[in-house]
Amino acid sequence: MDKQAIQHVLDRYYTVLNSHDRDGIAEVVSAEVVR
Numbered sequence: 711m712d713k714q715a716i717q718h719v720l721d722r723y724y725t726v727l728n729s730h731d732r733d734g735i736a737e738v739v740s741a742e743v744v745r
Contacts, residue, residue: 723738 719738719742726738
């Protein structure tokens, strides 16, 4: 995984985290694991 991809995931993760959307976090994590 390159730095840009990691940064994108982190940005999305923190956006979801800040909105307190646990289902969203689960989706993000699942999407990364599937890749």
